Amino acid sequence: MIKSMTGYGNAGFENDNLIIQVEVRSLNSKFLDLSIRSPRQFTEKELEIRNLAQSILDRGKVSITVDFTTKGSVDLPVAINESLFQLFYQKYKGLATLVNESSPDLFKLALQSPNVISQITTDEKDDEGDWIAVKKVITEALNKCDSFRQDEGNSLFEKLIGNIDTIAAGLEEIKQNEGNRKSKIKDKIRNHFNEWLDENAFDANRFEQELIYYFEKLDITEELVRLDTHLKYFSKCLKEDTLQGKKLGFIxxxxxxxxxxxxxxANDAAMQKHVIHMKDELEKIKEQALNVL
Incomplete structure (x- = not known):
């Protein structure tokens, strides 16, 4: 069955250390147009997220939002060497006394001295563990979005089948009226021909050629057969499991x-009414087919 490209999925995870929330939204697009909003610590994982989304959703305008919050006490991202700070402070204070200078900036000067403050290297093992948890939640949200697409696809299937059936019904009406149309055309030509024959001489061979050309120009037998074939093929593609959106657009x-x-x-008022109704249904099909994966 077909899938829609409109979908939504969310998933979450919480334990004693962290809270993870992931939301996935998707709309129709010719290609995978992916937008990712995630904490800075997972920036380098965006390619992996993209590949994951590609494998599950294939294409569409997809936005993924990842919220990641840690619980409990938060460690400072820097280390302060208190002993070294005191040494610098006392040294600067002694120098200030030596020159009889009173400086209110000794604290700031000591804090900014070399090696007093240093960056703490993040534990890569903790980061990897966090990413494993986040990836699991992202996968769950993507799968929920895919399930949503399947449900929407089932609704699309019913609508498209209804549209195709309406066009097929119009086609049957045209087929039934085709005999009457041909009879009307023949009677019209015969009457005009008799009127013209009473007043003019004519070349019988030339007239026969013109008549054959005229009937071929108005004959719609091939179009009726091709239209019937296209409608059946469209219905067949709707029932297949593979990606059918672009194919349905071509059909x-x-x-x-x-x-x-x-x-x-057609050159027939009765047929034109059916044609107009069929065109209206086709426009509905084209609009809906844009949303088929």
Whole structure:
């Protein structure tokens, strides 16, 4: 069955140390247009997130939002060497006394002295453990979004089948009226021909050629057969499991081409009503097909 490209999924995880929330939204797009919002510590994992989204959702305009919060006490990202700070402070204070200088900036000067403050290297093992948990939640949210797409696809399937059935019903009406249309055309030509024959001489061979050309120009037998084939193929593709969105778009174009040709050739008011109704249904199909994965 087909899938929709419209989807939504969210997932969360919480333990004594952290809280993770992931939200995934998707809309229709010709390609995978991915937007990722995640904490800075997981920036280098964006390629892995992209590959994960590609494997599950394939394509669409997808946004992934990752919220990551740690619990409990938060360690400072820097280390302060208190002993070294005191040494610098006492040294600067002694120098200030030596020159009889009173400086209110001794604290700031000592704190900014070399090696008093140093960066703490993040524990890579902790980061990797956090990422494993975050990746699991992202995968769950993506799978929920994919399930949402499947449900939306089932609704799309019913709508598209209904549209195709309506066009097929119009096609059957045109087929049933085709005999009457041909009879009307023949009677019209015969009457005009008799009127013209009473007043003019003519070349019988030339007239026969023109008549054959005229009937071929108005004949819609091939268009009816092709349209019937396209409608059946469209219905078949709707029931297949593989990605069908782009294929359905191409088939819709072919259906439209045959309907337009029938309308231009029909030269019959009754048929034109069916053609207009079929065009209206086709526009609905084209609009819906844009959202099929």
């Amino acid at each position: 819709s174009q072919e259906i439209g081409r045959e309907i337009n040709t029938i309308g231009s050739k």
